[in-house]
Amino acid sequence: xxxxxxxxxxxxxxxxxxxxxxxxxxxxxxxxxxxxxxxxxxxxxxxxxxxxxxxxxxxxxxxxxxxxxxxxxxxxxxxxxxxxxxxxxxxxxxxxxxxxxxxxxxxxxxxxxxxxxxxxxxxxxxxxxxxxxxxxxxxxxxxxxxxxxxxxxxxxxxxxxxxxxxxxxxxxxxxxxxxxxxxxxxxxxxxxxxxxxxxxxxxxxxxxxxxxxxxxxxxxxxxxxxxxxxxxxxxxxxxxxxxxxxxxxxxxxxxxxxxxxxxxxxxxxxxxxxxxxxxxxxxxxxxxxxxxxxxxxxxxxxxxxxxxxxxxxxxxxxxxxxxxxxxxxxxxxxxxxxxx
Amino acid sequence: xxxxxxxxxxxxxxxxxxxxxxxxxxxxxxxxxxxxxxxxxxxxxxxxxxxxxxxxxxxxxxxxxxxxxxxxxxxxxxxxxxxxxxxxxxxxxxxxxxxxxxxxxxxxxxxxxxxxxxxxxxxxxxxxxxxxxxxxxxxxxxxxxxxxxxxxxxxxxxxxxxxxxxxxxxxxxxxxxxxxxxxxxxxxxxxxxxxxxxxxxxxxxxxxxxxxxxxxxxxxxxxxxxxxxxxxxxxxxxxxxxxxxxxxxxxxxxxxxxxxxxxxxxxxxxxxxxxxxx
Ligand SMILES: Nc1ncnc2c1ncn2[C@@H]1O[C@H](COP(=O)(O)OP(=O)(O)OP(=O)(O)O)[C@@H](O)[C@H]1O
Ligand SMILES: [Mg+2]
Numbered sequence: 001x002x003x004x005x006x007x008x009x010x011x012x013x014x015x016x017x018x019x020x021x022x023x024x025x026x027x028x029x030x031x032x033x034x035x036x037x038x039x040x041x042x043x044x045x046x047x048x049x050x051x052x053x054x055x056x057x058x059x060x061x062x063x064x065x066x067x068x069x070x071x072x073x074x075x076x077x078x079x080x081x082x083x084x085x086x087x088x089x090x091x092x093x094x095x096x097x098x099x100x101x102x103x104x105x106x107x108x109x110x111x112x113x114x115x116x117x118x119x120x121x122x123x124x125x126x127x128x129x130x131x132x133x134x135x136x137x138x139x140x141x142x143x144x145x146x147x148x149x150x151x152x153x154x155x156x157x158x159x160x161x162x163x164x165x166x167x168x169x170x171x172x173x174x175x176x177x178x179x180x181x182x183x184x185x186x187x188x189x190x191x192x193x194x195x196x197x198x199x200x201x202x203x204x205x206x207x208x209x210x211x212x213x214x215x216x217x218x219x220x221x222x223x224x225x226x227x228x229x230x231x232x233x234x235x236x237x238x239x240x241x242x243x244x245x246x247x248x249x250x251x252x253x254x255x256x257x258x259x260x261x262x263x264x265x266x267x268x269x270x271x272x273x274x275x276x277x278x279x280x281x282x283x284x285x286x287x288x289x290x291x292x293x294x295x296x297x298x299x300x301x302x303x304x305x306x307x308x309x310x311x312x313x314x315x316x317x318x319x320x321x322x323x324x325x326x327x328x329x330x331x332x333x334x335x336x337x338x339x340x
Numbered sequence: 341x342x343x344x345x346x347x348x349x350x351x352x353x354x355x356x357x358x359x360x361x362x363x364x365x366x367x368x369x370x371x372x373x374x375x376x377x378x379x380x381x382x383x384x385x386x387x388x389x390x391x392x393x394x395x396x397x398x399x400x401x402x403x404x405x406x407x408x409x410x411x412x413x414x415x416x417x418x419x420x421x422x423x424x425x426x427x428x429x430x431x432x433x434x435x436x437x438x439x440x441x442x443x444x445x446x447x448x449x450x451x452x453x454x455x456x457x458x459x460x461x462x463x464x465x466x467x468x469x470x471x472x473x474x475x476x477x478x479x480x481x482x483x484x485x486x487x488x489x490x491x492x493x494x495x496x497x498x499x500x501x502x503x504x505x506x507x508x509x510x511x512x513x514x515x516x517x518x519x520x521x522x523x524x525x526x527x528x529x530x531x532x533x534x535x536x537x538x539x540x541x542x543x544x545x546x547x548x549x550x551x552x553x554x555x556x557x558x559x560x561x562x563x564x565x566x567x568x569x570x571x572x573x574x575x576x577x578x579x580x581x582x583x584x585x586x587x588x589x590x591x592x593x594x595x596x597x598x599x600x601x602x603x604x605x606x607x608x609x610x611x612x613x614x615x616x617x618x
Binding site: 233234235237238239240241242243244245248253256257330331332333336 | 395397426427429430431434435437439442443444445446447448456457460461464497499500510513514
């Protein structure tokens with residue numbers, strides 16, 4: 001019951017954040033750079049052409065009305081038309097979004113799946129060599145820019161060792177329509193194409209690793225600090241006194257209360273993951289939102305930019321909502337008190 | 341003498357930052373079966389270190405047991421292997437923790453925590469029981485510590501319970517596997533006076549009813565008077581006096597004990613150091 005009201009609060013909060021985001025995007029895109037129509041058409045366009053495009057886009061209407069139109073479109077899931085291609089922004093984004101989503105999702109799984117155990121190992125052998133090794137790795141991962149790591153991995157694992165493919169989501173020779181979720185890993189399993197699954201995984205590995213490294217290091221450091229903190233709590237000593245075996249104390253009694261800080265930070269890290277994904281996608285020729293996003297930014301296709309930012313924002317908010325729910329599940333104090 | 345627990349000449353050092361301090365200087369004390377013994381002394385006198393040494397909870401390093409023996413049921417605990425030692429914890433001897441607010445894991449339900457303790461205690465004793473039987477036992481013990489609604493309590497997270505209820509849960513945890521010896525390190529000092537008095541009464545009743553031996557660790561002479569028949573007074577890592585509780589109050593020998601007793605009346609009258617009357 002208290003979990004339900006906790007959930008409702010979080011959902012309302014997310015909606016509020018999205019409304020705020022839409023305003024910020026709108027102001028930045030419409031008010032700051034001047035006239036989108038003129039920018040899209042370029043310096044050689046005649047005033048008539050500009051006026052036609054302004055009318056078409058509703059730019060001749062009062063600003064509040066424009067915002068209302070924008071919001072109305074958003075609620076219908078309509079992001080408007082690209083100023084350049086005249087194609088609906090939705091169509092362009094839909095194709096690329098799934099690729100980015102799949103990449104970022106795998107990145108999060110990698111970052112958590114390796115970062116947290118590494119942090120546990122470091123905390124358990126605090127000040128011994130495994131701790132030193134993990135801390136060294138964490139710092140190394142944090143200071144290495146993802147584009148550099150991407151290039152390094154591409155050259156090493158791809159060109160030198162020929163271990164893994166270095167571009168795209170699937171080999172060109174492979175025919176597969178990801179028609180359910182757009183995620184190759186899931187759709188290939190649904191349609192029983194294990195060969196596609198394997199190839200998709202092989203293609204994902206390098207970009208996901210390049211993108212995950214920094215966050216993985218961050219997760220390791222946070223988990224380590226958090227575990228060490230929890231290990232000094234009375235309840236861990238009490239568990240020892242009550243005869244709970246050590247492995248269980250570490251993997252259950254210490255891990256779960258330590259899990260909230262890394263999980264929360266994971267949600268926040270997500271924003272920089274999306275940013276990083278743009279770079280990594282360029283390096284690995286990953287057919288995600290990055291190429292599209294960067295092209296639209298360079299060409300000042302403001303409708304498309306707004307679309308990309310809005311979709312990234314929704315993505316961010318949804319992931320954080322999911323993480324909030326997970327945090328509430330992991331730590332009952334959060335859902336009972338509403339905070340830690 | 342055949343006490344259930346017998347600590348002989350226990351000396352313990354602590355080494356921190358390269359400095360070694362001796363915190364226990366040849367402590368000896370006996371807890372006969374079914375007896376209620378108190379260990380009293382001011383803060384820093386070494387009570388908790390003594391308790392941890394008995395329970396096998398001292399971390400070495402920084403602690404180092406320099407000399408002494410701790411006999412339980414005739415066996416010297418200090419010569420046992422780690423797993424033999426672990427086997428006694430919670431089953432032969434249990435402890436009641438001082439701070440109910442921080443001694444329960446905040447992210448698991450009471451049922452989960454008690455069930456896990458019982459599961460591993462059973463395993464050490466070579467017993468096994470189904471998850472359902474474990475829950476039945478958990479509810480049974482929660483009822484024994486006078487919790488009105490064991491099912492609801494066990495489904496709760498610690499944060500949903502009051503301090504007094506959490507302290508009862510901690511006592512229930514200690515009793516799960518029917519240990520012969522209960523060591524209580526200042527139970528309830530984190531609670532208000534009334535609740536603390538209830539907890540002490542509960543402990544005393546449980547110990548009497550079930551014929552347990554109790555080692556009550558406290559800095560409060562009021563608690564000593566209420567809960568023990570024999571008392572050891574500790575100061576700066578040494579046992580400075582030992583006597584029947586009544587004798588100690590009537591006729592204290594050491595200056596330290598006299599000063600402790602002299603301190604009591606000045607602190608009574610509403611403070612938590614007052615004589616505890618349930
Ligand atoms: N982990 C430790 N490292 C170093 N010294 C310690 C450690 N634990 C205890 N000591 C020292 O041992 C001495 C006795 O401490 P202990 O905790 O046994 O006192 P106590 O009688 O239980 O006091 P209190 O009533 O405050 O609980 C203290 O001087 C303390 O500084
Ligand atoms: Mg103490």
